[in-house]
Amino acid sequence: MATTRTTARRAAARASLASVRNAHDLFVAGQVDGSYLASIPLPRLVTESWQRSLATGVDPDRGPGEAAAATCLSELRSSHPLAGALPVIRRLLVDHATDSGVLVGVTAADGALLWVEGDAGAGRKAATMNFVPGADWSERAVGTNAPGTALALDREVQIRGSEHFCRLVRPWSCTAVPIHDPLTGTPLGSIDLTGGSAVASAQTLALVRATAVAVEHFIALNYPRQVRPERGxxxxxxxxxxxxxxxxxxxxxxxxxxxxxxxxxxxxxxxxxxxxxxxxxxxxxxxxxxxxxxxxxxxxxxxxxxxxxxxxxxxxxxxxxxxxxxSDMGDAFAALRAGDIARAMDSYSGQLLPRSAAPAIARLRLELSTSLRGAVLADGELHLLRRWLDLPEARDDREGWQALHDHHGAGAIIRSEARGHLIALDSDLA
Missing domain, CATH: 1.10.10.10 (Winged helix-like DNA-binding domain superfamily/Winged helix DNA-binding domain)
Incomplete structure (x- = not known):
């Protein structure tokens, strides 16, 4: 009975693998679109990465280009913030990978492989797809892959065999976690484990994640004392x-x-x-x-x-x-909170980012404009009302122009101007 269940699971796995490869072939050939990918057993992270890879012109039948020259690679390594943390990475990952068929890759933030260490036999096989120091393994260069996609999304990623966009990488699976500067949060690169199907497991992800945390702690402990320039x-x-x-x-x-x-x-x-x-x-x-x-x-x-x-x-x-x-926006809001309407008007030169269609900006724009208008009308000061109505956004403010016309301090000239403006507004509505 156990043998029957094992055989059934293997058959299901082969069928799933075949469906993924078939979907990939159809997708890169342009015979199906992204909506079709939702019907196959693929994580959304993978399908979205396939779509980005295709859109940026990644060739599914080629790996990365030639690796950087030795002198260039040496300069990249020596100046990179992760260079000092290599002993931590080697102690936690590389020492256990030498005879396991697994490679440990460390990339820069742009996806360039800086170090590849681990099992020598796996290293020779991986070299045939240019998984070597100096090669560009960013998503824009190779398509869907764990270190490149982890950097593109700034999150931990596992990619299994046929989930890779590049067919050359299908024999491999990988797990990668991005590394960040502990002070600024800036991405520094990623740590990746590449090997057989067992590499894309929950246990591997936990191990790489723990290593990433240890590396970030190491960098924090060794940070220079003066890390930020003084501002005048x-x-x-x-x-x-x-x-x-x-x-x-x-x-x-x-x-x-x-x-x-x-x-x-x-x-x-x-x-x-x-x-x-x-x-x-x-x-x-x-x-x-x-x-x-x-x-x-x-x-x-x-x-x-x-x-x-x-x-x-x-x-x-x-x-x-x-x-x-x-900011002028902050000054205007602060003055309104303090009840200083004149200071709010001094800060307010017009609407917030008037060309922006972003929904949150539109709400913020309306909040500031409406709050200021309401404060001006409620205060009743003639010169503040006059300043409000001089703004482009107040040209059609009928209530404001009516308040100016009816203001007890308005002279004949001001009332005449307000009356003419009101007549014009009413004619537009007729």
Whole structure:
């Protein structure tokens, strides 16, 4: 009876393997689309990675390109933050892999393999698919694979045999966990175990995860004492009005620097200002677009933004501001909370990121505009009402123009202007 059950399980496994390979062949040939992949026994993580791999032009019949030159690889290794943690990795993983058919790979954050150690026989076989130091094993270069996809998603990943996008890698399974800078949360690279089917097990994942934690603790203990440069002035962000958003920073040595931000980067900064506790990539994606954004896109945008403003300002896991950033938006909200409407008007040069269609920005824009308008109308000060109505968003504010017309302090000229504006508004509705 036991033999019958074992035979049945093996037959089911072969059938499942065949269905995965068949689905992959049809997908890369363009005969089926992503929706078809949901009908086969594949994790969503894998199917989404296949779609990214195909979209970025990965060749399913080729491995990575030639490895980096020895001199270049030596420079990469010597300057990499994980170099000092190699004794930890070797003690926890490599020492147990020398006769097990398993390889331990350590990559940089861009997917470049820095070290490959472990079973010598497995190493010779893996070299035929260019799984060697210096080769690019990022997802954009090789398609779905554990170290590359772990870096693309910034999460631990297991890929089994035929789940790989590249057919050359199908004989192997792998488990990878990303490593992060313990201070800033910046991805440093990944640790990967590559071998037979047993490598993609829960026990292997627990082992690699524990090693990653040990490596991050090691890096934290050996961090230089002075890790952040002193800043001369607080960073400041302009988000209100029609002008392009700008982030101003001062480092105390080179004076003030101005970074003109793209619309997406300005949206992200505005949301980080309103969420000092931090935001995950999933949460950011939902706040920026309820339908079309995925975490890979968010991580790519965050990577670009951090290259512009510096890792000392924004950290990850979750994404958050490492120091206080002033802003015209923050000043306006603070003044309203304090009941200082004149100061709020001084800070308010127009709507928050008026070109943004992000749902969370639209809600924040409406909150600030509505709060300020309500405060101005309730206060009743003529000069504040006049300043509000001079803003583009108040041109159609009939209640505001009526309040100006009826204000006891308004002179004949002001009343005449308000009356003309009201007549024009009513004619538009006729």
């Amino acid at each position: 002035t607080e960073p400041r962000l302009t988000l209100l009005g029609a002008d392009r958003p700008i982030l101003y920073t001062g480092d105390g040595e080179h004076g003030t620097r101005a970074y003109r931000l793209s619309g997406r980067h300005a949206e992200i900064m505005a949301l980080l200002l309103r969420h000092p506790e931090g935001l995950s990539a999933d949460h950011l994606a939902m706040l920026l677009d309820e339908n079309d954004l995925d975490v890979v896109t968010i991580r790519a945008e965050m990577s670009r933004l951090r290259r512009i403003v510096g890792d000392e300002l924004i950290v990850s896991r979750p994404y958050r501001l490492l120091e206080h950033v002033g």
